[in-house]
Structures are given as structure tokens and as C-alpha cells.
Amino acid sequence: MLSFFLRRLLIAIPTIFLISIFVFGLQKLLPGDPLLVLAGEERDPAVLEFLREKYRLNDPIPVQYMTWAGNALRGDLGISLRTNQPVTELIAQKLPVTLQLAMMSLIFAVVIGVPAGILSAYRKGTMVDWVANVVALSGLSIPNFWLGIMLILLVSVKWQLLPASGYVPPGEDLWLSIKTMLMPAFVLGTALAATLMRHTRSAMLGVLTSDYVRTARAKGLSERKVVLKHAFRNALTPIVTMTALLFGELVAGAVLTEQIFTIPGFGKLVVDAVFNRDYAVVQGIVLVTAVGFIVMNLLADMAYVLLNPRLREA
Amino acid sequence: MLSDLTWTNLALVQVSQKEIALLHKDANDVLMALGDFRLRFRGQDACVIDGVDLSVARGEVLCIVGESGCGKSVTAMALMGLLPSGSAEISSGTLRFDGETVDLTRDRLSSERRGGAMAMIFQEPMTSLNPAFRIGDQIAESVLQHRGGSKEQARDRTLEMLRRVGLPSPEARLRQFPHQLSGGQRQRVMIAMALANDPKLLIADEPTTALDVTIQAQILELIRDLQRERGTGTILITHDLGVVAEIADTVAVMYGGQMVERGPVAQIFDDPQHPYTIGLMESVPRLSGERARLTTIEGSVPSIDKMPEGCRFRTRCAFAVAACAERPALRDVTPGHAAACHFVPLEQHLRVAV
Numbered sequence: 001m002l003s004f005f006l007r008r009l010l011i012a013i014p015t016i017f018l019i020s021i022f023v024f025g026l027q028k029l030l031p032g033d034p035l036l037v038l039a040g041e042e043r044d045p046a047v048l049e050f051l052r053e054k055y056r057l058n059d060p061i062p063v064q065y066m067t068w069a070g071n072a073l074r075g076d077l078g079i080s081l082r083t084n085q086p087v088t089e090l091i092a093q094k095l096p097v098t099l100q101l102a103m104m105s106l107i108f109a110v111v112i113g114v115p116a117g118i119l120s121a122y123r124k125g126t127m128v129d130w131v132a133n134v135v136a137l138s139g140l141s142i143p144n145f146w147l148g149i150m151l152i153l154l155v156s157v158k159w160q161l162l163p164a165s166g167y168v169p170p171g172e173d174l175w176l177s178i179k180t181m182l183m184p185a186f187v188l189g190t191a192l193a194a195t196l197m198r199h200t201r202s203a204m205l206g207v208l209t210s211d212y213v214r215t216a217r218a219k220g221l222s223e224r225k226v227v228l229k230h231a232f233r234n235a236l237t238p239i240v241t242m243t244a245l246l247f248g249e250l251v252a253g254a255v256l257t258e259q260i261f262t263i264p265g266f267g268k269l270v271v272d273a274v275f276n277r278d279y280a281v282v283q284g285i286v287l288v289t290a291v292g293f294i295v296m297n298l299l300a301d302m303a304y305v306l307l308n309p310r311l312r313e314a
Numbered sequence: 315m316l317s318d319l320t321w322t323n324l325a326l327v328q329v330s331q332k333e334i335a336l337l338h339k340d341a342n343d344v345l346m347a348l349g350d351f352r353l354r355f356r357g358q359d360a361c362v363i364d365g366v367d368l369s370v371a372r373g374e375v376l377c378i379v380g381e382s383g384c385g386k387s388v389t390a391m392a393l394m395g396l397l398p399s400g401s402a403e404i405s406s407g408t409l410r411f412d413g414e415t416v417d418l419t420r421d422r423l424s425s426e427r428r429g430g431a432m433a434m435i436f437q438e439p440m441t442s443l444n445p446a447f448r449i450g451d452q453i454a455e456s457v458l459q460h461r462g463g464s465k466e467q468a469r470d471r472t473l474e475m476l477r478r479v480g481l482p483s484p485e486a487r488l489r490q491f492p493h494q495l496s497g498g499q500r501q502r503v504m505i506a507m508a509l510a511n512d513p514k515l516l517i518a519d520e521p522t523t524a525l526d527v528t529i530q531a532q533i534l535e536l537i538r539d540l541q542r543e544r545g546t547g548t549i550l551i552t553h554d555l556g557v558v559a560e561i562a563d564t565v566a567v568m569y570g571g572q573m574v575e576r577g578p579v580a581q582i583f584d585d586p587q588h589p590y591t592i593g594l595m596e597s598v599p600r601l602s603g604e605r606a607r608l609t610t611i612e613g614s615v616p617s618i619d620k621m622p623e624g625c626r627f628r629t630r631c632a633f634a635v636a637a638c639a640e641r642p643a644l645r646d647v648t649p650g651h652a653a654a655c656h657f658v659p660l661e662q663h664l665r666v667a668v
């Protein structure tokens with residue numbers, strides 16, 4: 001088992017290397033000279049040349065890459081051309097906000113999606129299954145921005161139950177922090193709940209007709225135990241894997257929702273950086289996101305092994 | 315040993331005494347009776363099971379034989395209440411089991427009985443254990459469900475059963491997962507699980523079909539020993555007429571979802587009445603040991619939508635006449651021995667023919 005994890009880790013290293021080349025290379029191919037942003041209206045060739053020298057843009061590209069990658073490894077992702085803050089610092093400020101949003105969305109997704117999937121598989125072909133599927137499909141088709149705006153209008157403006165926007169760090173006021181993020185998390189979570197429900201349903205359908213579920217019934221166990229213990233335990237692997245991968249997607253997909261609810265998170269950072277051509281920040285964000293994806297993938301693989309006695313005991 | 319001659323003789327003597335007892339069984343001795351069971355699966359025109367009656371006395375071993383697809387497993391599942399409620403439509407059937415009467419059209423065996431007083435061993439040992447849980451926990455779960463008590467008591471009982479079914483190093487087995495066991499070992503675990511709550515009726519549905527030939531005899535011997543030891547009423551579904559001859563008290567022969575013949579084992583072997591039974595007997599080595607012709611019955615079982623009206627065997631029966639479009643009733647040949655064919659009893663007809 002340990003060797004399996006080591007192997008997975010070893011595969012992750014070249015993956016990250018390739019991604020870093022890609023991120024760096026893309027940067028070089030993009031139109032627009034970042035220096036023009038920095039220099040502003042100043043088009044004096046001497047100034048530009050000075051800046052070029054300062055940011056070492058005259059070095060051969062492989063050297064530039066080595067410098068950039070070496071710094072990144074040490075946690076230095078450069079300086080924002082716009083705000084002059086270190087990129088690492090910017091990300092470290094914004095990431096926790098988005099992680100909180102992602103966590104809360106995921107809780108929504110799991111709490112709604114998994115039971116709904118179990119129920120619709122267990123009641124396959126009945127009204128319950130049909131309703132669950134229709135609701136899931138609607139959940140997938142309703143755009144997040146529409147749902148978000150509707151919620152703000154209804155819950156915040158009309159009923160004045162929850163704050164419409166903003167962010168409160170959990171360290172400051174935990175309850176208010178959760179309350180503020182409830183709606184965006186719901187908006188983001190419901191769309192995922194639909195995906196998770198479909199995955200749970202198909203995983204459960206696969207195991208509900210298995211011989212060992214029949215054996216569980218033959219023992220005289222209650223249906224609750226048959227379904228939630230004997231069947232669900234075996235459907236868990238694909239569900240957990242899926243959830244881990246969804247989490248990565250959540251972080252990336254939070255952009256729009258953060259805009260709607262004006263949450264100063266990762267998503268806002270991305271949008272601002274792109275609009276401002278703040279390339280160092282964009283680069284840093286893409287790299288951190290990609291590594292995050294790889295880590296989640298790794299966790300998904302580990303969960304897969306840990307949940308399978310056959311692999312675990314090998 | 316199975317092949318030991320003196321043992322066989324002794325067993326035959328025992329069996330015939332038991333047979334006499336079984337012939338005179340009064341209502342109190344009947345452990346399980348299934349009456350007029352009819353079932354179709356959703357979307358099918360004809361009944362998969364078309365009016366089957368079965369009964370097992372306390373301590374009796376009933377063997378159900380018949381080609382595959384004739385409804386043996388479905389009947390067993392119906393007894394256990396394991397049929398999928400969505401697709402199985404039961405139009406008639408009453409189950410009396412150990413004092414409880416269940417109208418199968420509306421109900422199924424109570425879950426207190428299922429796995430307790432009535433237990434089942436399946437045909438698929440490789441897939442019948444849950445791959446995610448330890449062997450010991452899976453058996454103990456059943457013990458706790460029916461006997462209650464503490465986890466330690468359940469564990470002790472589990473260990474005792476694993477020992478009894480002859481698994482080597484049972485303590486270590488408790489903590490193993492199904493994939494660490496061979497097919498034969500897994501079937502032993504299933505047997506331990508089924509017998510852990512001392513069932514009054516054990517249903518074994520082709521328990522050795524999926525196993526290596528070398529293991530088959532061991533597993534059957536185990537089931538037979540445990541059955542004798544505890545006097546468990548048993549329904550054994552099998553293709554193997556050699557096995558039937560070894561352990562059955564009574565035999566029920568099924569064809570196309572109908573009971574075509576039933577009776578004490580000796581009579582079924584020595585004096586089969588139904589043409590299908592006769593065909594089956596000819597397709598295996600005879601009891602006496604000398605190998606008879608290995609003829610098989612021509613053709614195959616029609617699919618359910620091609621089942622003929624009347625006697626379902628008539629598409630393959632050598633004796634079929636026009637009258638066979640009428641369904642023959644199950645008629646007594648001798649007390650306790652009945653067959654469903656218009657020409658029963660055979661001897662009478664043969665004599666007339668001569």
C-alpha cells in the first residue's frame with residue numbers, strides 16, 4: 001500500500017513540472033507586453049529597457065523559466081505588477097476565503113446529493129426517482145448567477161434574513177461568517193449536489209442488485225441496514241473519489257459566485273488579475289490551482305485504496 | 315466416506331425408516347408448506363412458477379431437481395422472501411412456516427424468521443459475501459440480529475461456527491476479508507452464517523455448482539453432517555442426482571415452473587412415473603453403480619413466452635398425445651408419491667398396452 005502511495009507521489013512530480021512549463025510558456029505566448037502595464041503611459045524606451053533588465057526579461061527563455069521555477073519552489077511567485085505585493089501573499093490572503101466557500105458548498109452538495117442519490121436508486125423507476133432526477137436536472141440547468149441573484153432579492157432584500165454580500169473571517173465572528181456565506185455556498189452547492197446525486201445513484205444501482213446485498217437481506221436485517229450499511233459502503237468508493245475531484249472544481253468554479261456575492265476570494269483575485277494583465281498573479285494562481293487539483297487527485301486515489309480492503313490489505 | 319458401502323447400506327436403512335415416518339406425518343410435523351404458488355415477472359405473459367406445492371417436515375431433506383431455468387431458485391427466494399418486490403408479481407401462494415401463515419400475494423416471511431428460523435445458502439459463494447466487511451463481523455451481525463446478546467457472545471458463536479464448518483485457523487479468519495478466501499472457504503463461511511442461528515429450515519440452492527469438483531463433495535458432506543447432527547429440515551436444490559440419492563428423503567422434480575413429480579427418494583429412483591423424471595434418470599449413472607446410457611432429453615426448455623398450454627413438457631415428451639393440451643393434475647401413484655402426467659400410473663397403462 002505504501003509503495004502505491006509513493007508511486008502516485010512520484011507520478012505527481014513530473015505532472016507538476018509539465019504544468020509549470022505550460023503555465024510559464026503560455027505566459028510568453030500571450031499577446032501584450034506586461035511591461036506596458038507596468039510602465040503605464042510611460043513609453044520611454046530607456047525606462048522600458050530598465051524595467052526589462054530589472055525583471056530579467058532579456059535572459060534566454062530557459063533561464064527565465066529556471067529562475068521563475070526556482071523561486072516558485074521556494075514559495076516566491078513574484079511581485080504583482082499592479083499592487084507591488086508579493087503574489088504568494090495575495091494568494092495566501094484570498095485562498096482561505098475560497099476554501100471556506102468550497103467547504104461549505106461541498107457540505108451542501110453532500111448533504112443533499114448523497115441521500116437523494118441513495119433514495120432515487122433504492123426507489124428506482126418510482127415517482128421518488130423521477131422527482132429526484134427532474135430536480136437534479138433543473139439544478140444543473142439553472143445558471144448559478146440567476147439563482148444567486150434571485151436568492152439575494154428574496155432572502156436578503158425582501159425577507160432580510162441573511163446578508164446579501166461580503167465576507168467576514170471566521171476568526172472574527174464564526175456565526176456571522178457562516179451566515180454570510182450560506183447563500184453563495186448554497187448556490188454553488190446545489191449545482192454540485194445534482195452531479196453528486198447522479199453519481200451516487202448510479203453507484204448505488206450497481207451494488208443494490210449484488211449478491212451480497214441479497215445475503216444481507218437473507219440475514220433478516222432491516223432495509224435501512226441493508227441499504228445504508230451493506231450497499232452504501234460498497235458504493236462509497238466512487239462517491240468519495242468524485243467528491244474529492246469536485247472540490248478542486250469548486251475552487252476553480254467559485255469565480256462567478258464570488259463576483260455575484262462580492263466575496264473577496266480567490267475568484268475575485270483571478271478576475272482582477274486577468275483584467276489588469278497582472279501576469280505574475282495569473283501565473284501564480286494557475287500554478288496553485290493546478291497543484292491543488294493534483295493534490296485532490298492524490299487524495300482521491302488514497303481514498304480509493306483505503307476504502308478497498310482488497311487493495312488495502314495487499 | 316461417501317463411497318463406503320456399509321455406510322451406504324446403513325443410511326438406506328435409516329432412510330427407509332424415516333420414510334415410513336414421513337408417510338405418516340401429521341399436520342404438526344409439517345415444518346414448511348408452500349401452497350399453490352404462482353408467480354410471473356413483470357412484462358411476461360406466462361407464469362414463471364405455475365402452481366407449485368411443496369412441503370418439508372421437521373428434519374426432512376427435500377431435494378428439488380430439474381434443468382436450469384425451471385424455477386428452482388425463484389421458488390427458494392420466494393420462501394425466504396427475497397424476490398424483488400418491483401418485478402415479481404405473485405398471483406397466488408400461501409406459505410405456512412413453523413406456526414406462521416403468510417399470504418405471499420401481499421406479504422413476505424417476517425424478517426425475524428429470515429436468517430433465523432429459515433436460512434439460505436446461495437449458489438454464488440464468490441459474490442455472496444460483502445467485500446467490504448470482515449468475515450467475523452458478517453457472521454456476528456446475523457447472530458446479533460437474531461439472538462441478541464453482547465458482541466463477545468456473538469463473536470464466540472461465530473468462532474464456534476467457523477470451527478464447526480472446518481475452516482482452518484478460525485481465529486485468524488475472523489479478521490479476514492472475503493477476497494482472502496477461496497471459493498470453497500467462502501461457501502463454508504456462508505454455511506456457518508446460515509447455521510449460526512440454528513435454523514429449523516435450511517435452503518441450499520446449488521451450493522456446490524460454482525465450486526471445484528474436488529471441493530464439491532466436501533461441502534455437501536459438511537451440509538449433510540450438520541443437517542443430521544441438528545435435525546434441520548432441509549431443501550437442497552441440485553442438478554446432481556448422485557447427491558440426491560445420497561442425502562434426500564424426498565425428491566421434487568420441477569419442469570417449466572411446475573411440479574411434475576414428487577415422492578420418497580427410493581420410489582423416484584426405482585419407479586419414476588413422469589416421462590421427464592424418467593428422462594432425467596436416464597441421463598445419469600444409475601444408483602446401482604453400473605453406468606446406464608447417458609441419454610439426455612431431446613431439446614431444451616422453451617422460453618417462458620413459448621411455454622405450451624396444458625402439460626408444459628409436451629414439446630419434448632415422447633409420449634405426448636392430443637390430450638396433453640389439457641394440464642394433467644398431480645396424481646398419487648402410491649401414498650406420498652405423485653406425478654403430473656395423463657399416463658400415470660405408468661404400469662397400469664403399460665399393462666393395458668400389453
Ligand SMILES: Nc1ncnc2c1ncn2[C@@H]1O[C@H](COP(=O)(O)OP(=O)(O)O)[C@@H](O)[C@H]1O
Nearest residue numbers: 355362381382383384385386387388389401618
Ligand atoms: N429477477 C428476474 N426477472 C425476470 N426473470 C427472472 C428473474 N429471476 C429469474 N427469472 C426467470 O425465471 C426463470 C426461473 O429461474 P430460476 O428459478 O433461476 O431457475 P433455476 O431452476 O435454474 O434456479 C428463468 O426463466 C429466469 O430467466
Ligand code: SF4
Nearest residue numbers: 625628631638655656
Ligand atoms: S401429460 Fe402428456 S406431454 Fe405431459 S408428460 Fe404426460 S405424456 Fe408427456
Ligand SMILES: [Mg+2]
Nearest residue numbers: 386387519520
Ligand atoms: Mg438456480
